[in-house]
Amino acid sequence: MVPTKAAREDPRRAEECGCAPTPAESRELRAGVSRRTLLGAGTAGLVAPIVAGPLLPSAFAATYPSWDDVQAAKANEATKAAEVQRIQGFIQSLTGEVARTRTAAEQAAGAFYTAQQEYFEAAVRADTLQSQADAEAANATDAANKAGRVAAQLYRDGGDQTSLELFFSGSAATADDLLTRLGVMDKLLERNQRVYATAITARDAAQSLTDQAVVARDERDRLQAVAEQKMSESQQAADAAQAALDAQTLNLGQLQAQLAALQDTTAKTIADYQAGVEAARIAEEQRRAAERAEAERLAAAGNGGGVVSSGWARPTSWRRTSDFGPRSSQCGNGYCSTSYHYGVDLSGGCSAGIYAAAAGTVVYAGYNGGYGNYIKIDHGGGIGTGYAHIRNGGFNVGYGQRVNAGDLIGSEGNTGNAFGCNLHFEAYVNGSPVNPINFLADRGVSI
Numbered sequence: 001m002v003p004t005k006a007a008r009e010d011p012r013r014a015e016e017c018g019c020a021p022t023p024a025e026s027r028e029l030r031a032g033v034s035r036r037t038l039l040g041a042g043t044a045g046l047v048a049p050i051v052a053g054p055l056l057p058s059a060f061a062a063t064y065p066s067w068d069d070v071q072a073a074k075a076n077e078a079t080k081a082a083e084v085q086r087i088q089g090f091i092q093s094l095t096g097e098v099a100r101t102r103t104a105a106e107q108a109a110g111a112f113y114t115a116q117q118e119y120f121e122a123a124v125r126a127d128t129l130q131s132q133a134d135a136e137a138a139n140a141t142d143a144a145n146k147a148g149r150v151a152a153q154l155y156r157d158g159g160d161q162t163s164l165e166l167f168f169s170g171s172a173a174t175a176d177d178l179l180t181r182l183g184v185m186d187k188l189l190e191r192n193q194r195v196y197a198t199a200i201t202a203r204d205a206a207q208s209l210t211d212q213a214v215v216a217r218d219e220r221d222r223l224q225a226v227a228e229q230k231m232s233e234s235q236q237a238a239d240a241a242q243a244a245l246d247a248q249t250l251n252l253g254q255l256q257a258q259l260a261a262l263q264d265t266t267a268k269t270i271a272d273y274q275a276g277v278e279a280a281r282i283a284e285e286q287r288r289a290a291e292r293a294e295a296e297r298l299a300a301a302g303n304g305g306g307v308v309s310s311g312w313a314r315p316t317s318w319r320r321t322s323d324f325g326p327r328s329s330q331c332g333n334g335y336c337s338t339s340y341h342y343g344v345d346l347s348g349g350c351s352a353g354i355y356a357a358a359a360g361t362v363v364y365a366g367y368n369g370g371y372g373n374y375i376k377i378d379h380g381g382g383i384g385t386g387y388a389h390i391r392n393g394g395f396n397v398g399y400g401q402r403v404n405a406g407d408l409i410g411s412e413g414n415t416g417n418a419f420g421c422n423l424h425f426e427a428y429v430n431g432s433p434v435n436p437i438n439f440l441a442d443r444g445v446s447i
Helices: 005-009 010-015 023-030 065-073 079-154 160-166 175-183 186-191 193-263 271-297 438-439
Strands: 319-322 344-345 353-355 360-367 373-382 381-395 407-410 423-429 432-434
Touching: 065 079, 065 193, 065 271, 079 193, 079 360, 079 432, 175 186, 193 271, 193 360, 353 381, 360 381, 373 407, 432 438
Parallel strands: none
Antiparallel strands: 319 344, 344 423, 353 407, 360 373, 373 381, 381 407, 381 423, 423 432
């Protein structure tokens, strides 16, 4: 579920590889740059795509021109032309990297979503078959016991003494034991054929369903491994896309201003262009600060995030609008919903706060196909939770980060396949989705 087990267990190894920013460095960088807002309406929020080659494109290591370089280049036409060409190359490289890694991230996120849904379907099928097998096994035992009672009654009414002694000799703990003994009681079977046939049918059905459940579990496990691999690849791809976007965000504005300064034939000074870049930077910081303040104001409403004695918390303070399990497919907003809902929908409106249901580690934070912007938290012991449809720019945590129960991790949106702003919340046991309503209720949390 993460790029390497060693790096997950020892964060220092991520720092030693030298191939990419460490999680701590990435969080520090992104504190000043919005993680998601510039990836586009459909893919904003990608924090991880799979790309061939190095994680960081060569353009990231480039030495960009300073304003002193630009000032010096303006004094000589040949030097100026060369500097113009160099800056244009940097701009093209940055723009190209964003487009390339964004496309790779979209593809990886789509593959992850598809693999995840196929795994969920297989998990539900395996559980359903096993439940049916258990029910048929119980039916077989009940029918066999019923046949035994009927046989006893027949004996009291004049049955075969020899057959009856055979039937009751020894203990018969299972349906098969009882049926074997009933099978030699020819006279009684003639008078009790319907009950016996029912028991045989139930026993055979139980065995058939058990065999199918074994095959289904094997397929479930195979698809789980595929889904985990696709999640890891998607996280890597989104990280590469975010790195490209961060590099563009940090450098593109200044490069464009430097290019304009070199190509300008008016009396406008280099200082004027520098001032324009600084003014744009301040305006963007103010815009993001206002956006964060509004999100925090909305997140503070209600009682979401309150931690109970079990150490678990409600993931949002708002009402439930869709339950777990089979449902009628609904169409709208360019797509149709699935006929099986692997989580619950909780709707508080756009930008309403989303909270970690328990302490754990963020093992995915990025785009995930129909889930839109999505966070998955590993709580240990085979327990996990998922949070989908997070708004663009609404991530408060990143991949690899430790969170506590009740921490604000994001805010509601309508990214992916959603009919409106809401939180799609899922709970996982050993990777398989379970009913979050019952899951949280067992831990003292009501949703």
